[in-house]
Amino acid sequence: MGKNFERPSWDEYFMLQAELAKLRSNCMTRQVGAVIVRNNRQIATGYNGTPPGVKNCFEGGCKRCTLRMEGKIESGASLDRCLCNHAEANAIMHCAIMGIEAGSKGAILYTTFVPCLECTKMAITIGIKK
Template sequence: MPRPHFDDIFMELAVNLAKRSHCIKAQVGAVLTKETRIISIGYNGPPAGTHNCDDEFPDLGCPRDSKGSCSLALHAEQNAILYAAKNGSDIAGSTLYVTLSPCIACARIIYSMKIERVIFLHSYAQYKGIGTDEGVDFLRRFGVQVDEYAPGDGFSLVSDPPLARRV
């Protein structure tokens, strides 16, 4: 049996982290690594100390902002990056594994934090039904390596994260 590549290990962890999300609309996980070591993890949801969307709004999910996004939640990438920064981790030069490609707002944060590489499982543009992956385009334009995840030889993810919670 071949040994799994670190990309496979970290994406599998991101998939499992997505399952911790309380979001009714989408469940997204993220793993921030540097030199094959985990710096931080995150999944989408409201800030700590507030309420979970599936508890407070079990039928429709949390209120939407003017662009149709959750008005309460932090994205998985934001949670992972904020936790790492809060704990003084050196993020520059790191790699971010995420189950949904970054939106434009997260892409700006990723670039600003000098994250070197992003590996994503699913396309944000396809999920949202929009023409282009603005976050991916932004990152590539400014020199961040962005790759769609491709499993290594003989490896497949144990499970794929649900983008919509089955209620």
């Protein structure tokens, strides 16, 4: 390694992990990735998409996404009809499913898009610090 070698900061590194996670998204309108980190270790990853066992968006699993892509619904409208889980919610649920305590020890949530109010409330409720 040369003198000018620079590693990414921890924040840059984990944002890159979130960017990578979003590549797994099957949402037709927006791909979002999220990573939960504690003590500079990734403890959960999430991306937005339909729940397990439900057809992917591009297979017609989420009627709202289909209507949105057909131009029949405006951006931001009829969100209550969307079946997709948000990336942040998926990462938080992964912690719950795996029995990982995400928030009590100062975990950080990295996400590639501004979290919605519901995901923000979930993160605050479980004690994610930032």
